[in-house]
Amino acid sequence: MSVSLTLKNISRRYVKDNEEFMAVNNVNLEVNPGEFLTFLGPSGCGKTTTLRMIAGFETPTSGQILMDGVDITHVPANERGLGFVFQNYALFPHMKIFDNVAYGLKIRGETGASAAKKVREALDMVGLSKEEQRYPNQLSGGQQQRVALARVLVLRPKLLLMDEPLSNLDAKLRLHMRTEIRRIQKDIGITCLYVTHDQKEALTMSDRIMVMNRGHIDQLGTPMKLYEDPATPFVADFIGQANLIRGKLQSVDEQGLGHFVVDGQMLRARMGQQNPPAVGEEALLVVRPENLRMNEKDNGIEMRIVNRLFEGDRIDYHVVLEGSKQEKTFSMSVPFLPGTEIIDIDTSVNVSFNPQAGVLIKG
Numbered sequence: 001m002s003v004s005l006t007l008k009n010i011s012r013r014y015v016k017d018n019e020e021f022m023a024v025n026n027v028n029l030e031v032n033p034g035e036f037l038t039f040l041g042p043s044g045c046g047k048t049t050t051l052r053m054i055a056g057f058e059t060p061t062s063g064q065i066l067m068d069g070v071d072i073t074h075v076p077a078n079e080r081g082l083g084f085v086f087q088n089y090a091l092f093p094h095m096k097i098f099d100n101v102a103y104g105l106k107i108r109g110e111t112g113a114s115a116a117k118k119v120r121e122a123l124d125m126v127g128l129s130k131e132e133q134r135y136p137n138q139l140s141g142g143q144q145q146r147v148a149l150a151r152v153l154v155l156r157p158k159l160l161l162m163d164e165p166l167s168n169l170d171a172k173l174r175l176h177m178r179t180e181i182r183r184i185q186k187d188i189g190i191t192c193l194y195v196t197h198d199q200k201e202a203l204t205m206s207d208r209i210m211v212m213n214r215g216h217i218d219q220l221g222t223p224m225k226l227y228e229d230p231a232t233p234f235v236a237d238f239i240g241q242a243n244l245i246r247g248k249l250q251s252v253d254e255q256g257l258g259h260f261v262v263d264g265q266m267l268r269a270r271m272g273q274q275n276p277p278a279v280g281e282e283a284l285l286v287v288r289p290e291n292l293r294m295n296e297k298d299n300g301i302e303m304r305i306v307n308r309l310f311e312g313d314r315i316d317y318h319v320v321l322e323g324s325k326q327e328k329t330f331s332m333s334v335p336f337l338p339g340t341e342i343i344d345i346d347t348s349v350n351v352s353f354n355p356q357a358g359v360l361i362k363g
């Protein structure tokens, strides 16, 4: 059983330092049944507040929340039938894993054989059937996190809400748990809303990502769409690494490529679909470090290498536009393969890219 969720013009106002501000500002969202949707953004952008309003722990200042078309805006949290997993997943240390998972059912008055069956099913979902007689401190951090998930899943929630559930785990375990959580969510087919400030986590786990910036949605889309066609400089910079190069859009040719002038030099790039600039306007070219090439001439611009970082599998060159008013350093990431030529700092190079690998946006 999976449900849809709709947010209609949801806002939340708070008072901070005696001033009112919008922590969440007019958010509209349709979450599809069975979807894994992530709220991504920097600290303070309103992710947690949005999730807490869906959970029923906060009341929106205005707007509506609908589950399968039914208005739940004012339904108390414990009547919404949702499961919430926090980053602090304190298990009861004196209770066996089985009892930790059974606890919620017991509170509801469900005990006996049917409750035990549900507990075993939940433990099975998270792959911990064999551990039911152990205590939390006998399990690894990742296993404990899965118990926390089982404890929520045993209640058969209609919707799973997760707020930074992996942030207390070490880096390696975090990577492993990304795959685990996604597998479990897919197996059950439950609709899931997930909060993180980690863009890699969002990219690898989500069906769609809602990028939040200062209380509003900057962009909503699939991970690939956000990466390839960012709507704003903020999204371009927050998702992956991006070079943002300022210039002016001179014209758009019959292939749909924008002709873009940067310090008197002409470059061609794809027009952004989400937020294209107008001809004659100042605009930004977004090009990823891995898409820049050296000395291939076509669609290139003269730059000077100012730094070089060896990263093992790649070399990261920092380059600047020679004699430009743009004092920014751009980044070019070149795979380090056998025979790769190493270029010295201070060398002038022609830095180019395939026009399809650059995108022009307003900014």
Ligand SMILES: Nc1ncnc2c1ncn2[C@@H]1O[C@H](COP(=O)(O)OP(=O)(O)OP(=O)(O)O)[C@@H](O)[C@H]1O
Pocket (backbone or CB within 6 Å): 014, 015, 016, 023, 041, 042, 043, 044, 045, 046, 047, 048, 049, 050, 197
């Ligand atoms: N109860 C509250 N009273 C006043 N301000 C609040 C309250 N809760 C949150 N805020 C403010 O609202 C803004 C959004 O907070 P929120 O916790 O939703 O952000 P977030 O994106 O989840 O960030 P983080 O990742 O740091 O939790 C922040 O500026 C925060 O300080």
